[in-house]
Amino acid sequence: MTGQIVLLDANVLVPQRLSSLFLTLAEHDLFQPRWSEEILEEVERTLVHKLGLDPVKAGRRLDAMRRAFPRATVTGHEELPGDPRCDPKDRHVYSAAQVGFADVLVTFNLSDFPATSTEVDDVAVVDPDVFLLALHDQDPREVEAAIGHEAARMRQPAQKVSDVLRGVAGTVPMMANVLHHHWGQSATTMPAYESAGVEGSPWPSPDGEMDFTNPQHVLFMWWTALGGRLNNPEALGALQRLTWSPKAFGDYVWVDEALEGFSLASKVYFAVDAPARDIAFMRFIPEVAGDSRTFAAMKIPRAVYVTLVAAEDGHWWVWGIGNRIPATRDVRGD
Incomplete structure (x- = not known):
């Protein structure tokens, strides 16, 4: 497996569609996933006690993750005191990132990891939306192949790429919307202005009529x-x-x-x-x-x-x- 080492926080692994997308991207060697047993236990507690998922189904889901990525579980971080500048409840997450030699820690809780707590170890703390957009910029063809694979294996009901993107739009709206509109193009860093002749200009002319439905x-x-x-x-x-x-x-x-x-x-x-x-x-x-x-x-x-x-x-x-x-x-x- 190639790519950066990425520690996934529990809040990224809880949403079913988002977690599935991240793991599919990892299957395509776009990054190497990492987590700890503490993180997985937090995922299980959230699924069962907050979201009402059957405990057996929650356990199967986590076991499937462990089998699919046997090298993903980080150990040994329990001995670290934890960075005091991180939120106390999330110090174990950053410690796991340190021990796992993570390049990136992906989490929705950016405020729990102040920038000063990550400078020494060069761990970038990144929002999932930003991470996925940047990943697509790095390797758009492989990211789109992975998303296509994700759609192809969803059969009940059958899914298209647009369905996959729509399914994660609630958690990573920037990535879902940008990829939906630029699908198949070389990158998400699209030109600022669409090509258009004078007659096709998207902007109203100074003396033209304003269209409030546009x-x-x-x-x-x-x-x-x-x-x-x-x-x-x-x-x-x-x-x-x-x-x-x-x-x-x-x-x-x-x-x-x-x-x-x-x-x-x-x-x-x-x-x-x-x-x-x-x-x-x-x-x-x-x-x-x-x-x-x-x-x-x-x-x-x-x-x-x-x-x-x-x-x-x-x-x-x-x-x-x-x-x-x-x-x-x-x-x-x-």
Whole structure:
């Protein structure tokens, strides 16, 4: 087996579809998985006591993982005192990463592992969504082959690749949506602007009619109003009218700071797990080419994502902005 050594925290192994996807990627030699018996015990407790899974089925699932990856279980970390800068309940996780010579620790609990606690041992603590995107950037063909394999072996009911991505969109929405829209292309680091002639430009012309049923037009108007609001009270009013919840955005100063040095890209991503196509995402990307974040040997391009939602009348609104794509259930408030 080749690839980086990756310790998987319990919260990554609990969700059935996400865990299955990670293990399938490991089967394709994209990374070497690691865990400890403490981590697996936490997985079992969560499955049985919190999610109500039959104890026998939970045990079978974990036994199957042990058989499939006999070298994955880390031992000997129990003797370590644990890094005091980590959350006490997760010190055993980081100790296992140390003893297992992990390059990366994948967890949803980033706040439990302060950056200062990982510098000495060069263990990158990475969110699952970011890890999967970076893995696809490194080896898109093999990652897509693994996801295709994952879909092919799901027969009750039969699954397609889009079903696999839809199934993990609740836990890793950024990866699921980006791969869904760029499937089969060389990498997730797509060009900022889609090729289009003058007639096919996605942006409204200065003297053209604005289409509020077009998320590209709405975000372009929103961005224009954002830049003009300080000198034009009417622009502030327009900005608020294009925002789903103006109160959540406050004075918009923090939005200025978040978008400083970024430009709007033209691609629209409709949420893979929103069949009504009433949730969409667009990106702001750095104006300086090659700007990226690095996690161990993995790099992904920096971006700021804007979430848009459509009302029943088809009118689009800006719902939120951040460095991540949110899950559909979070947008809907489910």
